[in-house]
Amino acid sequence: MKLDPGFIWTSFVALLSALPMTLFITVVSVGVGFVIGSIIALLRIYKIPVLQHIAAFYVTFIRGTPMLMHLFLIYFGLPALIDAISGAFGWTFTSASIPILVFVLISFSITAGAYLSEVIRSGILAVDKGQLEAAYAIGMKTPQALWRIVLPQAFAVSLPNLSNSLIGMLHGSSLAFTVTAVEIFAKANIVATTNWKYFEAFIAAALLYWGITVLIEKGVSILEKRINVYNRGGVA
Amino acid sequence: MIKLTGIKKSFGKQEVLKGIDLTVEQGDVVAILGPSGSGKTTLLRCINYLERPNDGEVAIHQFKVDCKRASKQDIHTLRQKTAMVFQNYNLFKHKTALENVMEGLVIVQKLPKQKARELAVQALEKVGLGNKLNEYPSRLSGGQQQRVGIARALALNPEIILFDEPTSALDPELVGEVLAVIRKIAGEGITMIIVTHEMAFARDVASHVVFMDDGVVVEEGPPHQLFGTPKEERTRQFLKRSIQEWSYSI
Numbered sequence: 001m002k003l004d005p006g007f008i009w010t011s012f013v014a015l016l017s018a019l020p021m022t023l024f025i026t027v028v029s030v031g032v033g034f035v036i037g038s039i040i041a042l043l044r045i046y047k048i049p050v051l052q053h054i055a056a057f058y059v060t061f062i063r064g065t066p067m068l069m070h071l072f073l074i075y076f077g078l079p080a081l082i083d084a085i086s087g088a089f090g091w092t093f094t095s096a097s098i099p100i101l102v103f104v105l106i107s108f109s110i111t112a113g114a115y116l117s118e119v120i121r122s123g124i125l126a127v128d129k130g131q132l133e134a135a136y137a138i139g140m141k142t143p144q145a146l147w148r149i150v151l152p153q154a155f156a157v158s159l160p161n162l163s164n165s166l167i168g169m170l171h172g173s174s175l176a177f178t179v180t181a182v183e184i185f186a187k188a189n190i191v192a193t194t195n196w197k198y199f200e201a202f203i204a205a206a207l208l209y210w211g212i213t214v215l216i217e218k219g220v221s222i223l224e225k226r227i228n229v230y231n232r233g234g235v236a
Numbered sequence: 237m238i239k240l241t242g243i244k245k246s247f248g249k250q251e252v253l254k255g256i257d258l259t260v261e262q263g264d265v266v267a268i269l270g271p272s273g274s275g276k277t278t279l280l281r282c283i284n285y286l287e288r289p290n291d292g293e294v295a296i297h298q299f300k301v302d303c304k305r306a307s308k309q310d311i312h313t314l315r316q317k318t319a320m321v322f323q324n325y326n327l328f329k330h331k332t333a334l335e336n337v338m339e340g341l342v343i344v345q346k347l348p349k350q351k352a353r354e355l356a357v358q359a360l361e362k363v364g365l366g367n368k369l370n371e372y373p374s375r376l377s378g379g380q381q382q383r384v385g386i387a388r389a390l391a392l393n394p395e396i397i398l399f400d401e402p403t404s405a406l407d408p409e410l411v412g413e414v415l416a417v418i419r420k421i422a423g424e425g426i427t428m429i430i431v432t433h434e435m436a437f438a439r440d441v442a443s444h445v446v447f448m449d450d451g452v453v454v455e456e457g458p459p460h461q462l463f464g465t466p467k468e469e470r471t472r473q474f475l476k477r478s479i480q481e482w483s484y485s486i
Contacts, residue, residue, distance in 0.1 A: 133286050134326035138340035138392060139316040148343060152330050230330045230372040 004200055011191045011204035018187035019208070025173040025183060028105050030166050033112025040117035042146075045124055055117070062114035068175050074107035075100075075179050104176045112169050119165055123158030124150060156227045163220035167213050174209075184208055237261055238396055238427070243282055243292035243303070245275075252278045253289070254451040260396065260444075263425045267438035267459075270448035271474060276431045277323075279448070280398050283429070284318045285311045296395050316344065319389035323401040325381040327373040333360060333384045334369040337391045345392070359391035360384070363417045379410030383417055390421060397421075399430040415441075435478050439463050447471045 043055040062070065079095030086093045127150050135145035155162075177186035184205055192201035238260040245253040252275045260266050268276045281287040282303075283294060289303040296317045301310045327336050334356055341352035360366055363383040373381050382402055389397045402418065403411045415437050422428060422441050432438055438445055439459045446456040447468075455468045466472050 128326075128329075130322060130324055130326035131328065134320075134322065134328065136286060136315060137284055137318070137320040137322075138388065139312065139344040140340075141312060144343055148339070149328055149330075156330070231374055232372075 004197060007195070007197050007200040008204050008207075011188065011197075011201040012208065014191050015184055015187050015201075015204055015208050018182055018184045019212075021181065022170070022173050022183040023212075025101075025104060025108060025176055025181070026166070026170045029108035029112045029173070030116070030169050032105070032109035033116045033165075033169070034120075036109065036113030037116030037118075037120050040113065041121040041124060044117075044121060059114045059117055062111060063118075067108070067111045067172050068178065070111050071104065071107045071175055071179065074110070075103045078103060078106070100179055101181055104179060104181050108169065108173065108176075111172070112165065115165055115168070116162070119158050119161040120154065122161070123154035126157045127153045156224075156231075159220060159224050159227065163216060166220075167216055170212060170216070171209060237295075237297060238283070238429075239293075239295040240279075240283070241293040241295070243279065243294070244290050245278055245282055245287060246290055252451055253282070255292070256448075256451075256453055258446065258453065258456075260427060260429060262427055264427055264444055265422045265442050266429045266444045266446060267442035268429060268431045268446045268448060269433075269435070269438060269474070269478075270454075274448045275451045276448050277400055280320075280400050280429060280431050283396075283398055284315050284320055286320075317395045318398060319392045319394040319396075320398045320400065321382070321385045321389050321402050323404050325373070325378070325385045325405070327381055327384055327388070329373055332370045332372055333365060333376070333387075336373070336384055337388045340388065340392050355391050356387070359387040362390065362421070363387045364413075377410060378406045379413045382406065382414045386414070386417055386421070390426070396427045396429065399428060399432070401431050401433065403432070403434060433478075435463075435475070447474065449474070 040055045040059065043051045046052075079098070082093075082095040082098070086095075131149050131153065132145055135149045140148070173183055174185035176183050177189060180186070182190070188201045188205035191204075192198040195201070238258075240256055240258040243253050243256040243258075244251070256275075256279055258266075258279075268279065270276050278287055282289045282292075285306070288306070292303050294301045294303065294314060296314065299313060299317065301314060327333075328339060331339065334353070337356035337359055338349075338352045341347045341355055342349060345352075347355070357366070357369065360369060363386050365380060365383055365387065368376060368380060368384075373384070376384065386397075386402070399418065403414050406414060411434070415434065418428075418430070419437075419441050430438070430442070442459050444456065445459045445462040447454045447462060447466075447470075449470055455462060455466060455471045462471065463475065466475060
């Protein structure tokens with residue numbers, strides 16, 4: 001086996017141009033997924049009629065099927081649906097004018113939403129019920145009590161799991177290469193095939209993913225220390 | 237004046253409150269005594285709707301809520317007129333002592349921050365914690381946490397403060413400091429209902445004592461009467477047993 005160590009560096013530099021795309025996909029899908037996940041978690045905790053069952057179905061279906069499947073279902077299904085609707089109403093709009101990235105973001109947000117809803121739900125359930133009662137007792141309404149008292153504590157509890165999900169989505173974003181979005185993995189593939197140096201290019205990609213992951217871990221650990229100041233016991 | 241009429245509450249098939257009537261006059265300190273499971277805590281929690289009564293009426297001055305058709309707004313109003321001190325303190329864990337007390341003033345009563353801060357500092361000084369303003373609950377002893385809980389209730393200037401076994405979770409040596417604070421604010425004419433197992437405290441501080449058992453009020457009256465010459469056999473038994481326990485504990 002011949003390894004060209006110098007080319008690892010060359011690939012690494014080339015891959016940096018795809019870094020923003022990977023980060024963009026990751027951040028948007030986790031961000032949107034966080035909002036979806038919070039709503040789903042609250043629907044289930046408050047047992048909202050009908051909606052809680054839809055929410056539960058969404059979570060089991062998405063968690064029960066691979067992320068790549070979601071991407072393909074959206075990538076192939078949604079354009080057909082849009083074109084059918086557009087055709088039925090006689091619009092000139094077609095799905096071809098929608099950038100592929102949009103389908104990627106929709107699909108990954110749906111995936112992230114399901115996983116994050118469980119993280120958020122367990123975080124909220126970990127907050128002592130007495131906290132909510134105390135908030136009610138001083139006259140707060142439910143949204144105030146959730147927003148000011150329960151959710152900040154739930155967030156602090158969930159941080160390790162949230163960071164896990166973020167890292168999972170970072171790595172999962174590599175699946176976008178299957179629908180030709182040029183993120184780090186797709187870029188590595190391009191660099192590899194054009195130079196016939198697969199091993200070097202993918203080593204470079206691995207190093208880059210690992211580097212970002214380490215940064216996320218460090219960032220979360222700093223955040224965790226700051227946010228959990230109130231948990232550092234003393235006397236009691 | 238706080239008036240409860242015919243309060244009933246069931247958990248599933250278990251009827252915990254079987255129609256409770258209770259009147260608390262302005263400035264009264266009412267102690268509710270009774271064995272575990274008699275429904276005293278549930279009754280207290282029905283007043284601010286942490287438990288929803290199945291039947292009856294809760295009235296605070298002119299404001300009356302029929303429990304069968306209490307709206308969200310009714311419940312909200314009741315909660316703004318009352319404050320509660322919990323057995324497990326339930327301080328907001330992610331907020332300092334000062335922030336705990338300010339929270340209701342700023343968010344519920346919409347006072348300007350500066351004014352809220354002044355009132356909160358005053359309340360914390362009153363419970364002897366003027367030097368712990370910026371401590372998180374996790375760094376306070378149980379007795380200190382409960383005093384913050386009392387300051388949080390006090391600062392809201394409610395019509396009535398509900399104490400739910402305020403010393404039951406405390407180490408014996410910390411009970412005294414909390415009772416001293418309650419005694420002090422009782423002396424200031426604040427209306428309060430205290431569910432407690434501290435017999436001596438109830439006798440000394442309460443202006444009115446209620447003995448509950450099995451979801452009903454068995455007997456009520458001024459402390460000298462209830463402790464000195466109880467009319468009901470059930471009350472006598474309970475007091476006898478409780479007072480025996482005291483002598484052991486010393």
